Amino acid sequence: MLQISCWNVNSVKIRADSVKKLLQQYSPDFLLLQELKCEENVFPFEVFEDLNYNISLKCQKSYNGVAILSKHIIDEIKYDFPNNPCSDEARFIEVASQTALGYCRVICVYVPNGGISKERYDVKLEFLKALKEYLVSIANNDEFLIIGGDFNVAPEELDVHDATSLMDEVCFTPPERRAMRAILNNNLVDLFRIKNPNLKQFTWWDYRAGAYQKNQGMRIDFLLSNYKLLKYFDSFNVAHNFRSNDRPSDHVPIFASFSLNAL
DNA sequence: ATGGTCGCCATGCGA
Numbered sequence: 001m002l003q004i005s006c007w008n009v010n011s012v013k014i015r016a017d018s019v020k021k022l023l024q025q026y027s028p029d030f031l032l033l034q035e036l037k038c039e040e041n042v043f044p045f046e047v048f049e050d051l052n053y054n055i056s057l058k059c060q061k062s063y064n065g066v067a068i069l070s071k072h073i074i075d076e077i078k079y080d081f082p083n084n085p086c087s088d089e090a091r092f093i094e095v096a097s098q099t100a101l102g103y104c105r106v107i108c109v110y111v112p113n114g115g116i117s118k119e120r121y122d123v124k125l126e127f128l129k130a131l132k133e134y135l136v137s138i139a140n141n142d143e144f145l146i147i148g149g150d151f152n153v154a155p156e157e158l159d160v161h162d163a164t165s166l167m168d169e170v171c172f173t174p175p176e177r178r179a180m181r182a183i184l185n186n187n188l189v190d191l192f193r194i195k196n197p198n199l200k201q202f203t204w205w206d207y208r209a210g211a212y213q214k215n216q217g218m219r220i221d222f223l224l225s226n227y228k229l230l231k232y233f234d235s236f237n238v239a240h241n242f243r244s245n246d247r248p249s250d251h252v253p254i255f256a257s258f259s260l261n262a263l
Numbered sequence: 264a265t266g267g268t269c270g271c272c273a274t275g276c277g278a
Binding site: 010011013014035037038061062063113115116152206207208209210211247250 | 266267268269270271272276277278
């Protein structure tokens, strides 16, 4: 049994108790967090200290920030990938550990939103392209590989509430969708979609305009695996009830479980 | 077409 969870928390300090509850309730082997929004010296280590997770961080003041919390001993750690156009921002962390299934490489990524300006939009496309090149280079290695994160792209019409009205909106423009599909078409599998081919299920709803109440969201958070790990894929869960919490993140946690019995 | 809400940390900016 191997379970991986992924959540854009939109401030780990505000959401620390909620993160702790997730760890206690689900006990994932790995928890991938995005948008920590704090520096390492104010990360709420004390909230998690009795839970026996190894915490790997890439932090940045006020913005971005990614973490991987692991039950397993961290054997390798990387803080960047080749040709990342946002190397000065905290958007990527990678670890590798021995697990019950075997040696497993885990990547946590926070793709730029790209909605601020044309320049940032172009940087987003470059980021996705460089990330794809990196993932292609490692996907067929003889080890398990899982990538999770907030990709800020909804690749298909089924991944948004209203494809017609969103066609020119950032996160759903054709170039972004092509860049995302290029990642999904290169030896990696969109674990939610392979399990739910026709299900309209979102992972993010805007705080504004009652978007959650109207279920006007997008599926922009993903867990992807290589084919070596896909063989053991068991189940996928979107914890959409987290969006009803007091002071929710605008994203909800997602979970993928793998088991030797899945074969 | 506009503005709606959060979280950063003290003000507008990013999402």
